[in-house]
Every structure is written in C-alpha cells, then in structure tokens.
Amino acid sequence: RSRVAVLISGRGSNMASLLEAAARPDYPAEIALVVSNRPDAGGLKRAAQAGVPTAVVDHKGKGSRQVFEEELDARLREAGIEIVCLAGFMRLLTPWFVNRWNDRLINIHPALLPSFKGLDTHARALAEGCRIHGATVHFVRAEMDAGPIIVQGAIPVLDGDDEAALAARVLAVEHRIYPQALALVASGRVRVDGMRVFLDGEVSEATAEA
Numbered sequence: 772r773s774r775v776a777v778l779i780s781g782r783g784s785n786m787a788s789l790l791e792a793a794a795r796p797d798y799p800a801e802i803a804l805v806v807s808n809r810p811d812a813g814g815l816k817r818a819a820q821a822g823v824p825t826a827v828v829d830h831k832g833k834g835s836r837q838v839f840e841e842e843l844d845a846r847l848r849e850a851g852i853e854i855v856c857l858a859g860f861m862r863l864l865t866p867w868f869v870n871r872w873n874d875r876l877i878n879i880h881p882a883l884l885p886s887f888k889g890l891d892t893h894a895r896a897l898a899e900g901c902r903i904h905g906a907t908v909h910f911v912r913a914e915m916d917a918g919p920i921i922v923q924g925a926i927p928v929l930d931g932d933d934e935a936a937l938a939a940r941v942l943a944v945e946h947r948i949y950p951q952a953l954a955l956v957a958s959g960r961v962r963v964d965g966m967r968v969f970l971d972g973e974v975s976e977a978t979a980e981a
C-alpha cells in the first residue's frame with residue numbers, strides 16, 4: 772500500500788473521506804500522516820481520533836515560503852511518504868516543492884477545471900448561470916489549479932440553489948471522487964502524458980464516468 776500524506780488547513784472533511792476509504796482492507800493506499808499549516812485546523816483532531824500521526828508545520832514566523840516548504844518536505848520524507856494529497860490546503864506551493872513531488876502531488880478543487888480556478892467557485896458558478904458544476908481531482912503543477920485531471924464529478928445546478936446548497940452538493944461529490952482518484956494513482960494504474968491522464972493505456976474510465 773502506498774504511503775500517503777494529506778495536507779489540510781481546515782475542517783478536513785475530504786481528509787476524513789480519504790481516511791474512511793483507506794480503512795478498507797482492499798484500498799491501495801494508507802494515510803500515514805496528516806499535516807496542517809494551521810495549528811487550529813479542525814481536521815487535526817479528526818485525524819488523531821482515527822489514530823493517524825499528525826504534524827503542524829506553521830507557515831507563520833517561517834520567514835520565507837522556501838523555509839516553510841523545506842520543513843514540510845523534510846517531514847514528508849522522514850515519514851516515507853510517496854504520495855501527497857492536498858485537501859483544503861490553502862497555501863500556494865512554489866515550483867520548487869511542486870517539482871519535487873511531480874506526479875505524486877494531487878489536489879481537489881471545488882469546480883470543474885479549467886473553469887473557476889481560485890476561490891469562491893460556487894458563487895462564481897451561480898453568477899455565471901452555469902447549469903452544471905462539480906469538482907476536480909488533478910495532479911498539481913506550478914500554475915495554480917492547473918495540471919492533468921484524474922477524476923471529475925458533475926452535478927446539475929438547481930433553480931433553488933444558493934451558494935451554501937450548491938457547496939454542500941459539490942462537497943458530497945468531492946467525498947466520492949477523491950478516494951476514487953487516489954486509488955487510481957496509488958495502484959500505479961495512471962499514466963500522465965502532457966495534460967492527459969490515461970488508465971491502463973485507455974482514457975481513464977473514472978474520468979469519463981464520475
């Protein structure tokens with residue numbers, strides 16, 4: 772089983788969905804470490820309750836991004852981590868870190884990329900009148916919210932939706948597709964070619980179906 776670290780900044784509901792999936796005996800990854808850049812992240816308690824080792828690498832008082840990322844990188848390597856999952860990790864990572872973990876660093880974004888990179892994705896999808904919205908799991912590249920797409924999940928936007936209602940339905944999608952995407956990567960069934968992700972030589976069925 773691949774050793775995975777989950778990086779969080781907040782409540783950690785996506786982290787919890789990964790922990791739940793990894794508790795199944797046939798799941799190809801184990802969550803070996805949860806790291807937060809904020810000491811008060813709610814997800815830290817949840818991880819500890821599940822018996823997963825946790826660490827805080829506080830970005831405050833570090834002087835520079837590079838110092839923060841070197842410490843983070845050292846923690847991950849000490850723990851023998853092979854794959855890193857960003858799950859509501861709200862720090863931009865520099866090209867140095869992203870390149871070190873190339874094709875082993877994945878992120879979940881609450882929109883159908885390449886639409887709505889950045890923040891406030893649900894409000895923006897509503898403001899643009901989108902009929903379809905969703906979430907994306909992708910490999911991280913130096914450019915924010917860009918990188919080869921592993922799995923996407925879509926839902927219709929309903930007439931009665933406000934930001935909170937839409938966010939809740941997208942979150943349910945996130946909790947479904949992140950474990951699915953991590954399983955594909957951890958089982959070594961994913962091949963990256965430019966911006967495209969292939970599964971066992973074919974376009975990922977999960978990408979097409981989710």
Ligand code: GAR
Pocket residue numbers: 779780781782783784785786814858859860861879880881889890942945
């Ligand atoms: C999730 O909706 C995730 O997609 C989003 O933050 C939330 C974290 O929730 N990530 C981003 O916006 C990244 N820019 P969680 O802590 O409950 O998983």
